[in-house]
Amino acid sequence: MELNVNDFMRWIELTNETIQQQKNYLTSLDQPIGDGDHGINMARGLQEVMNKLQTNEYQEPSEVLKNVSMTLLSKVGGASGPLYGTAFLKMSMAIKGLNSVSMEDFTKGLQVALDGIKQRGKSNAGEKTLIDVWSPVVEHFSNQDVTSDRLMETAKRAMEETTNTIATKGRAAYFKEKSLGHIDPGSASSFYMFEALAKVLKEKE
Amino acid sequence: MMEYVGIVLVSHSPKLVEGLLEIIRQVIHDVPIEIAGGTDENDIGTSVEKIMTAIGNANSGKGALVFYDLGSAKMNAEVAIEMLAAIDVKIIDAPLVEAAYVAAVEANMKKNLQEIQQTIQTEF
Numbered sequence: 001m002e003l004n005v006n007d008f009m010r011w012i013e014l015t016n017e018t019i020q021q022q023k024n025y026l027t028s029l030d031q032p033i034g035d036g037d038h039g040i041n042m043a044r045g046l047q048e049v050m051n052k053l054q055t056n057e058y059q060e061p062s063e064v065l066k067n068v069s070m071t072l073l074s075k076v077g078g079a080s081g082p083l084y085g086t087a088f089l090k091m092s093m094a095i096k097g098l099n100s101v102s103m104e105d106f107t108k109g110l111q112v113a114l115d116g117i118k119q120r121g122k123s124n125a126g127e128k129t130l131i132d133v134w135s136p137v138v139e140h141f142s143n144q145d146v147t148s149d150r151l152m153e154t155a156k157r158a159m160e161e162t163t164n165t166i167a168t169k170g171r172a173a174y175f176k177e178k179s180l181g182h183i184d185p186g187s188a189s190s191f192y193m194f195e196a197l198a199k200v201l202k203e204k205e
Numbered sequence: 206m207m208e209y210v211g212i213v214l215v216s217h218s219p220k221l222v223e224g225l226l227e228i229i230r231q232v233i234h235d236v237p238i239e240i241a242g243g244t245d246e247n248d249i250g251t252s253v254e255k256i257m258t259a260i261g262n263a264n265s266g267k268g269a270l271v272f273y274d275l276g277s278a279k280m281n282a283e284v285a286i287e288m289l290a291a292i293d294v295k296i297i298d299a300p301l302v303e304a305a306y307v308a309a310v311e312a313n314m315k316k317n318l319q320e321i322q323q324t325i326q327t328e329f
Contacts (some may be wrong), residue, residue: 037249073284077217077243077250079277082284120280170276 002100007200008061009053012068014196016046022192029185033172037078038185045076045084060099065092079170080186083117083130090116107141114138121169128167128179130186133158137194148202155194159187210312210321211237211263213294214305215256215273215282219243225302233309239263251278256285260294268293268318272305295322299329 019026019042027039049071058064065088073085091109095101101109114134118124125135136158140146160183167179170186214222219242226240239259244250256271263269271286271294273279279296286294295318297304304325311321 035249041250073253073281074245077248077252079280081250082253082277082280085284120283 001201001204002102003061003106003200004100005058005061005064007204008064009058010203011197011200012046012049012053012064014199015193016050018192018196019043019046019189022188026185026188029183029188033167033175033179033182034185035078035171038080038189041076041078041080042189045072045081048075060095060097061101062092062096062098065089065095068092079121080130080189082120083186086116086120087113087134103141103146107138110134110138110141123169126165127169128162128165128172128184128187129169130184130190132162132165132184133187133190133194137190146201148198148205151201152195152198155191155198159183159191162187208265208267209236209315210267210308210318211239211260211265211269212305212308212312213256213259213263213269213271213282214238214240214242214301215251215259215271215278216240216242216301217249217251217274217278219247221274225305228302229306229309233313236309236312237263237265238309251281253281253285253288256282257289260285260289260292264292264294268295270294270308270312270318270321271296272299272301272308274301293318297322297325299325304329 023039023043027036030036030038049068052067052071069085069088072081091113094109094112095105117131123129123131125131133155137155140154162184166177167173172179214225216222222240222242226238239262241255241259245252260269271282273282282296307325307328308321311324
């Protein structure tokens with residue numbers, strides 16, 4: 001399977017749809033252990049991304065991702081701006097020059113995106129952040145034949161598992177053990193991203 | 206022309222850094238101090254663009270030191286610095302109000318970037 005410009009556009013479009021629908025839910029996750037703005041920030045950022053994407057023509061997928069990155073960096077005020085912005089920028093650089101992206105190249109892109117998030121947030125898996133979803137998803141892409149169903153399951157399970165960890169990074173870390181029992185909001189928005197990606201893959205299976 | 210190390214104050218709230226700037230300006234008049242508070246719409250958050258502009262304006266050739274309030278402000282400051290590769294800028298991990306004040310006093314004494322950084326590391 002190969003992914004082209006339209007697939008990447010569709011990925012972002014589907015992500016935006018879900019984030020807009022789940023805006024209040026994401027914010028409600030962020031209220032008990034954060035600053036309560038994750039849904040608002042992500043919804044605003046992705047809306048701006050869509051406005052930008054619709055006004056441009058793209059030759060290759062990396063240009064789509066670069067635009068996503070730059071818009072998230074400038075329009076999202078919270079931590080998700082620099083984290084997702086860095087992820088999409090690194091992914092864009094990894095697939096630069098390719099008109100259609102093989103699963104192998106896409107896996108490399110996801111890997112450098114994850115490395116970028118870790119480096120930007122000075123964080124690793126197990127700290128109750130979006131890394132807890134990105135890490136198993138990247139591993140899934142690296143280890144086996146990816147199917148839409150398995151991708152969806154992997155991302156969902158990883159998000160749900162953040163309920164059982166104590167936050168040691170980000171605003172939630174101030175809540176220490178009180179952060180137990182809550183899903184990490186960044187993991188939830190990352191799950192929606194990979195759910196959208198799974199839908200794109202499903203349409204092509 | 207007198208050149209000082211510049212100072213950049215980054216906060217999630219525009220009011221916070223406006224207030225801090227007032228406190229420092231009561232004492233230090235000549236050191237370039239720029240603020241980057243809030244998002245582009247002045248909501249709570251930080252903006253890579255505002256931080257880039259502030260760094261550019263604070264730098265008069267001797268570089269700049271960036272002070273911030275909370276975690277994601279630091280991440281956006283890092284992104285801004287990566288985009289402005291040509292300017293000598295350092296992010297300081299120290300209490301925003303006191304460290305920025307100390308840095309302004311030191312910059313006013315014509316200390317260079319490394320010297321000010323050293324003082325702050327010893328102080329906090």
